[in-house]
Amino acid sequence: MSPTSPSPASPAAPSPTSAPLLDVRDLAITYHGARGDIPAVRGVNLTLQPGDTLGIAGESGCGKSSLALALLRLLPAGTTVEGQIRIDDEDVLDMSWGRLRALRWAGASIVFQGAMHALNPVHRIGRQIAEPILLHEKVSEAEANQRVDELLTQVGLPTWRARSYPHELSGGQRQRIMIAMALACSPRLIIADEATTALDVMIQAQVLELLGTLVAERGIALLMISHDLSVLSANCRRLAVMYAGQVVELGPAGKVFTDPLHPYSGALASAFPSVGDPAARGRPRGLGGDPPDPAALPSGCPFHPRCPVVLPECASTPVPLRAAGPDRVAACLRVESTADATRSTP
Numbered sequence: 001m002s003p004t005s006p007s008p009a010s011p012a013a014p015s016p017t018s019a020p021l022l023d024v025r026d027l028a029i030t031y032h033g034a035r036g037d038i039p040a041v042r043g044v045n046l047t048l049q050p051g052d053t054l055g056i057a058g059e060s061g062c063g064k065s066s067l068a069l070a071l072l073r074l075l076p077a078g079t080t081v082e083g084q085i086r087i088d089d090e091d092v093l094d095m096s097w098g099r100l101r102a103l104r105w106a107g108a109s110i111v112f113q114g115a116m117h118a119l120n121p122v123h124r125i126g127r128q129i130a131e132p133i134l135l136h137e138k139v140s141e142a143e144a145n146q147r148v149d150e151l152l153t154q155v156g157l158p159t160w161r162a163r164s165y166p167h168e169l170s171g172g173q174r175q176r177i178m179i180a181m182a183l184a185c186s187p188r189l190i191i192a193d194e195a196t197t198a199l200d201v202m203i204q205a206q207v208l209e210l211l212g213t214l215v216a217e218r219g220i221a222l223l224m225i226s227h228d229l230s231v232l233s234a235n236c237r238r239l240a241v242m243y244a245g246q247v248v249e250l251g252p253a254g255k256v257f258t259d260p261l262h263p264y265s266g267a268l269a270s271a272f273p274s275v276g277d278p279a280a281r282g283r284p285r286g287l288g289g290d291p292p293d294p295a296a297l298p299s300g301c302p303f304h305p306r307c308p309v310v311l312p313e314c315a316s317t318p319v320p321l322r323a324a325g326p327d328r329v330a331a332c333l334r335v336e337s338t339a340d341a342t343r344s345t346p
């Protein structure tokens with residue numbers, strides 16, 4: 001399977017009656033730096049059901065990682081976080097440190113690119129994977145070691161690797177260890193922030209397939225963050241596109257990728273045309289300019305200085321998300337609105 005071929009995650013829609021596992025409302029994140037306030041995330045609303053998959057796409061600096069870190073309260077101290085984050089109906093921003101520690105392994109876990117550098121160089125791999133299992137679950141050492149073997153097999157590594165030290169593994173193998181650790185306590189939500197980007201194409205496909213299987217068979221919710229819209233569209237049911245800290249489009253992944261409503265989504269999709277997709281041919285390639293400095297955002301629609309179909313009013317009119325059909329929202333004046341969707345999270 002190629003990284004962009006559909007995994008078991010793509011087609012399945014979760015039960016619409018279940019309560020959201022993740023509920024993010026009006027999330028705003030502001031860093032306070034030497035240059036002043038940096039509004040990295042502005043008014044983001046997202047929901048994710050158990051067994052569902054949501055991709056978050058956008059160029060570097062649009063706020064994807066800030067959003068991911070906020071979900072488990074991992075942002076640097078002093079960062080202002082406003083709005084609401086609920087996981088399993090618990091208020092993450094308001095929970096005790098003890099509850100948060102439990103949530104971080106057993107409730108939700110995060111894997112990010114470069115997380116492999118977080119491995120302890122002096123401990124064997126097996127011990128590091130077993131540690132959270134022993135800490136959070138009432139299991140014997142033998143049972144934990146058995147789980148370590150299963151996890152290593154799941155991420156495509158031989159079980160004898162449990163006896164290796166991190167320096168004996170390649171970067172890709174270490175990243176797979178981080179994914180095994182994220183899965184160790186069977187979390188209900190996995191946040192994968194560019195988790196497979198550094199892996200070679202075969203291993204990437206294998207890990208994506210594993211994540212898809214966990215979603216389909218165990219009802220795990222997956223929030224997958226990447227700059228690569230094609231990988232997200234193949235592995236997620238829904239897709240949110242972020243620009244300058246805001247969600248500018250959200251809808252079924254296939255539709256956002258092949259029939260984007262927001263010109264920014266279109267430009268992003270054309271940067272990653274799927275092989276053999278006739279609809280991808282003839283689309284504009286690439287996008288001029290750079291994303292705006294969050295500390296000095298343009299007026300109106302923040303995308304207007306780069307927009308290929310800009311209207312005169314785009315420079316002065318802020319554009320909230322508007323519904324464009326039952327399951328899609330987009331923040332563009334050119335999108336024919338079917339209803340107000342400021343709070344909509346289809």
Ligand SMILES: Nc1ncnc2c1ncn2[C@@H]1O[C@H](COP(=O)(O)OP(=O)(O)OP(=O)(O)O)[C@@H](O)[C@H]1O
Nearest residue numbers: 031033038040059060061062063064065066076294
């Ligand atoms: N600790 C921090 N202090 C100040 N500003 C920060 C900090 N972390 C991120 N930022 C700024 O916040 C904005 C959003 O960054 P973020 O890392 O969330 O974006 P991203 O979309 O994940 O980018 P990338 O794909 O490159 O990781 C950027 O302008 C970034 O410079």
